[in-house]
Each structure stands twice: as structure tokens, then as C-alpha cells.
Amino acid sequence: MRFLTAGESHGQKLVGIIEGLPSGMKISKESVDEALRQRQRGPGRGGRMAIEQDEVQLISGVRGGLSTGAPVALEILNRDWENWASIMAWGDEADLESRKVMTPRPGHADLTGALKYRTEVRNILERASARETAMRVAIGSIVRQGLSALGVEIRGHVRAVGGVHAEYKDEADYWRRVKQSEWSVGDPVAEQKMGERLLAAREQGESLGGLLEVQVLKVPAGLGSHVQWDRKLDGKLAQAVLSVQAMKGVSFGLGFEAGERMGSLVHDPIHYHQGQGFRRGSNHAGGIEGGMSNGEPIVLQAVMKPIPTLYQPLDTVHLETKEVVKASVERSDVCAVPAALVVLEHVVAWVIAEAVLEKFPADSFKELQTAWEAYQAYLIL
């Protein structure tokens, strides 16, 4: 299974193609649209999100609510394009001057992209923008629906924003609050403080990042493989997570704290439970050992740096004159941690779905389900 996306932030639309999806898998457009809505929400977003009301168009590969096995093509229109049609036009009529950017923003692809591709910055920032993640959410949402039909559950929460940490309790009430929280945190005290931190950051022309956590529940042991570096599940998940704009680090389970502890306080004892198979007494590994899922929940954390576009911009250098000037300001979020969480959940869904199909190659969903169920039964023998 693979996918490709295309589209600029202020272009006409985002497009994507998924190939290799088994036939007969239920696909709901409403579920994709709901995921897109989730990506757009959250405190700290900029004016752009007020303009866009993302909705997917399923162009091919789905009939009567079921995948056909043919490539699935998707589109998401950029409403803002109406304001950019002459600037983004592909032909000679394009207005290449009025929104030309010659003052690269620190923290963005702007400077290196302009040097590498020998262009002004607009051609770089249009594609480097996290607008692209709308399509990755749509694609992830399609495979997430298949995972959900197999019983796999993906959930996430925000652990910290701008240095304010939520107190995480792995209990139903916490997760219920996460769902209702605009920050995607289950700790109301932290939520309040995050709001205050955001207000202060906005007033100061500053921006905020944070810590995010994604969990994958009910995955069987044996996704991924120890035999080759590029088949390791933790490696694949890390790559997918770090490919999301502004993600600067990823860890699993105990994460970096593992380096601080003695081995006996890190590794998870193995137990056997009749009717359940092999289980662990703890899950410090975050559900992955030797590049394979071990049957415990997969738990990964990621760190998101503060949004690089600053309303009180840092110094930069004009590409032509080499004068020191202030960096340009494109309309921007002040904090996008809750939105990024939605993106992470969906890129994780993609990697897990890929790993499922690597373990259980199938042309139809029925074939996949049969192999999946037989394997689950084998695991608890």
C-alpha cells in the first residue's frame, strides 16, 4: 500500500492517491470529514482555519460505500484559493510579483528551499506548509476506518503546551475529558493554564509548541519485523511522525526516561494468561520490542516545536539585497498542538495499516479479516 499527495497551501486543491487498499472495505466520507474538522479546530489557530471548511471528495476507487480495490483518489478544495487564483495560476498570466517573498522566516523551509531550488520563497512555503497535512489526515482516516473494523483503536492526547503539563491518568474519565477538551487534554487545571499561556503568547507576538501522545490499542503481537532495519515498526512510526511539520522528537513508552533507570525498572516482565496469551506486567517499552508490536498498547510521544512564524518576527536577511530585515509574516497559528495531534493519529494509522497488510497481504477486506482472526486465535493458544 502506498500514497502520494500534491497541492499547494493556496493552490486550487489538495489531491491524494492511495494504492493497494483491499476491496470491500467500508469507507464513510462523513468519518473523513469529521477527521478533517478535528484537524481544523483547537485554540491558537490563525485566520486561515476560519476560511477553510475542509471536505473530502472521493473521486475514484469507492463505490456504494465500499473500496473496489482500485486506486482511491481524493480531493480537498482550498476555499482560500479564490483570493489567490491570479497569484497561484500555473500559466503566463500568473502574478509572480505581488506575493513574492524575499525575507525567509527562521524555523521554516524558506531559506534552504529557496537556495536549493533557486527560487523565491513563495514556491517553497506553499508546499512546505502544514496545509498538506489535511490530505494526510484524509488518507489516514480511510485506513483508520479499516483498522477500526478489525478492532484496532487509535487515540491521542496532548501532554503539554508551552511548558504546562497535563496530569495524565490512564482512566476512562480522563479519556472522556480529552474528547470534550478543546486542547485534547483530560486535566481541566492544565487546560485552564494552557489557555492563559496562549493568551500571553499571542499578546507578545510569540508562539507555542508542546508534547503529544498517540496510543494504538488492540494491536496483536507481530506487526513489523526484527530482520531488517527498514521493516522495524518503531523506525517506521518515528519516520512518519517526524515527517509531520514541526515534530522534532519521538519516543516510545518510557522514552528518554529509560536512559535514567536501571534495567529491571525498564523492561516489562512476561506473563502468560490462559485465554489471553502472553502479556506484560508493565508497558514501559510502549508496545514495541525488536521492531515488532508485542501485543501491549503502542504508546508514542512526540515533541512539537513552537510555530516558527512569529508576529514579532526575528531577524533575517533579504535574499537579494542581503540587508538585515525582519522575517516575513504569513497568516499563522500561534499554537497548533491539538491540530497536530489529529495529524499524528492519522499518520500513525497509516503506518499501522501498512504493517497489517505486510503481515496479512490481502486483495479483499474479507481475506484480511479471515487471516487476522485466525492469527489472533493462534496467539492465545
Ligand SMILES: Cc1cc2nc3c(=O)[nH]c(=O)nc-3n(C[C@H](O)[C@H](O)[C@H](O)COP(=O)(O)O)c2cc1C
Ligand atoms: C497542524 C499544523 C499547523 C501548523 N501551522 C503553522 C502555522 O500556521 N504557521 C507556521 O509558521 N507554522 C505552522 N506549522 C509548522 C510549520 O509548518 C513547520 O514548522 C515548518 O514547515 C518547518 O518544518 P519543520 O518544523 O518540520 O522543520 C504547523 C504545523 C502543524 C503540524
